[in-house]
Amino acid sequence: MLTLVLQNHREYLRLMLLEPSLLSALETPAFIYREAEIFRRLDLLSMVRERSGGRILYSVKALPFTGVLDLIRPHVDGFAVSSLFEARLASEVLRLGGGAGSLHITTPGLRAREIEELAGLCGAISFNSLEQFRRLQPRLEDRASAGIRVNPGLSFLNDPRYDPCRPFSKLGVPLDDLARALAEDTGLADRIEGLHFHTLFESRSLAPLGLTLEKIERILGPAMDGLRWINLGGGHLLESSDEAWELAGMIQDLRARRRVKVFIEPGKAMVGKAGSLVTSVIDRFERDGKAVAVLDSGVHHLPEVFEYQKTPSVAEHRSDGPFECLLAGCTCLAGDVFGEYRFAAPLKIGDKLVFENVGAYSLIKASRFNGYDLPAIYILGTDGRMGLTKRFGYEDYRRQWTAESL
Numbered sequence: 001m002l003t004l005v006l007q008n009h010r011e012y013l014r015l016m017l018l019e020p021s022l023l024s025a026l027e028t029p030a031f032i033y034r035e036a037e038i039f040r041r042l043d044l045l046s047m048v049r050e051r052s053g054g055r056i057l058y059s060v061k062a063l064p065f066t067g068v069l070d071l072i073r074p075h076v077d078g079f080a081v082s083s084l085f086e087a088r089l090a091s092e093v094l095r096l097g098g099g100a101g102s103l104h105i106t107t108p109g110l111r112a113r114e115i116e117e118l119a120g121l122c123g124a125i126s127f128n129s130l131e132q133f134r135r136l137q138p139r140l141e142d143r144a145s146a147g148i149r150v151n152p153g154l155s156f157l158n159d160p161r162y163d164p165c166r167p168f169s170k171l172g173v174p175l176d177d178l179a180r181a182l183a184e185d186t187g188l189a190d191r192i193e194g195l196h197f198h199t200l201f202e203s204r205s206l207a208p209l210g211l212t213l214e215k216i217e218r219i220l221g222p223a224m225d226g227l228r229w230i231n232l233g234g235g236h237l238l239e240s241s242d243e244a245w246e247l248a249g250m251i252q253d254l255r256a257r258r259r260v261k262v263f264i265e266p267g268k269a270m271v272g273k274a275g276s277l278v279t280s281v282i283d284r285f286e287r288d289g290k291a292v293a294v295l296d297s298g299v300h301h302l303p304e305v306f307e308y309q310k311t312p313s314v315a316e317h318r319s320d321g322p323f324e325c326l327l328a329g330c331t332c333l334a335g336d337v338f339g340e341y342r343f344a345a346p347l348k349i350g351d352k353l354v355f356e357n358v359g360a361y362s363l364i365k366a367s368r369f370n371g372y373d374l375p376a377i378y379i380l381g382t383d384g385r386m387g388l389t390k391r392f393g394y395e396d397y398r399r400q401w402t403a404e405s406l
C-alpha cells in the first residue's frame with residue numbers, strides 16, 4: 001500500500017512541490033504537511049520493521065497534531081509520549097483507530113498524582129531515575145511494564161543544549177549507578193522489565209547507536225538477561241534506505257542476542273521534512289544599506305531558529321541570486337530574524353516564502369507572542385489536493401489568556 005509512493009518517483013516529486021497555484025490561494029502564515037513525505041518515511045520504517053522484527057513508535061512530541069497522528073497510526077506499533085496530556089491524546093487516537101498499538105512513556109517530569117492514570121494508558125513506563133523508579137514503580141501494580149531510562153554517558157553531540165549525555169545530565173540513570181544498584185539489590189532486576197535510552201539528535205550515522213549498545217551490554221552484562229524489551233529512542237534522521245537497512249540489521253542482531261522486543265521511537269524522521277511554513281512579506285525597507293523584509297510570521301512560529309541559532313532553509317533562496325535580503329519576523333523582539341537570503345528578484349509585499357523541513361518541533365513549541373496567531377495547518381494529500389485541517393482565531397487566543405472569572 002505505502003510502497004505506491006516510493007515506486008512512482010516522478011509522482012512523488014510532483015507531490016513534494018508546492019506549486020505556485022497552491023501557494024497563491026493560501027492564507028498565511030500556514031504550515032503545510034505533505035502526506036507523500038510522511039508515507040515515504042513510513043515506507044522506510046515499515047521496511048525496518050519487516051526486516052528486523054523491531055517495533056516502531058512515533059514520538060508525538062515532534063508534532064502531536066491528530067491530523068498527522070491519524071495518518072501515521074495504521075503504520076506503527078504505537079506512540080512514544082512524554083506527559084499525561086500526550087498520553088491521553090495519543091490513546092484517544094489509538095482508540096478511535098480501533099484500539100491496536102501501545103504507548104511508551106519516559107520523562108523526568110512524572111508526577112506522583114498522575115501515575116495511576118499513566119499506568120492505565122501506557123504499555124511501558126521507563127523511569128528516569130532510580131529514585132523515581134523506587135517511588136512510583138510499586139504503584140503500577142502490573143498494569144504497565146516498568147523500565148529504566150539509562151544514560152550511557154557517550155556524547156556524540158558538540159552542543160550541550162541537546163546532548164542528553166552532557167555532564168550532570170538529568171536524563172537517565174548512569175550505567176555504573178544502575179550496575180551497582182543491581183548488584184546491591186538482587187530483587188531489583190526482577191522488577192525492571194525494560195531498558196530505554198535516547199542519546200542522539202539529527203544523527204545521520206548508525207555508528208553512535210552501535211557504540212552505545214556495545215557499552216550498555218559491556219557494563220550491564222548478565223544483568224540484562226531478564227529483560228523483555230529495549231527501547232533505542234529516536235534521534236536518527238533516517239533519510240535513506242541504506243540507513244534503514246543498517247538500522248534493521250542492528251535491531252535484528254540485538255533481538256537475536258538478547259531475545260527481547262526492540263522498539264525505536266523516531267519523531268523528527270517521521271515529520272520533519274514533511275512540514276513547511278508558508279509566510280508572506282508584509283513590509284519592505286532598507287536599513288544601513290541592507291534590504292529588510294518583514295514576514296507575517298516570526299521565530300515564535302519556528303522557536304528552534306532562535307533557541308539553536310539556526311538559519312532555516314527557504315525554498316525561494318538562490319545562492320547566486322543578485323538580490324540579498326534580511327528576512328525578519330513580525331514581533332517586537334529585535335532578534336526575531338531568520339537570516340540573510342538571496343533571491344532572483346527583489347521581494348515585494350505579498351510575495352510568499354516557504355521555510356522548508358520545519359515539520360518537527362515547530363508548531364508544538366510555537367506561541368502567540370505579541371498576539372500573533374498560530375499558523376493554520378494544511379495537509380497536501382497524495383492526490384495533490386490541499387486541505388485546511390486546522391485554523392486558529394481570536395477565540396483560541398482569548399480562551400488561553402482570559403482569567404477564569406471573566
Ligand SMILES: Cc1ncc(COP(=O)(O)O)c(C=O)c1O
Pocket residue numbers: 059061062080106198200201202233234235236265266267268269360
Ligand atoms: C525520549 C525521547 N525519545 C524520542 C525522541 C524523538 O527524537 P527525534 O525527534 O530526534 O527522533 C526524543 C526527542 O527529544 C526523546 O527525548
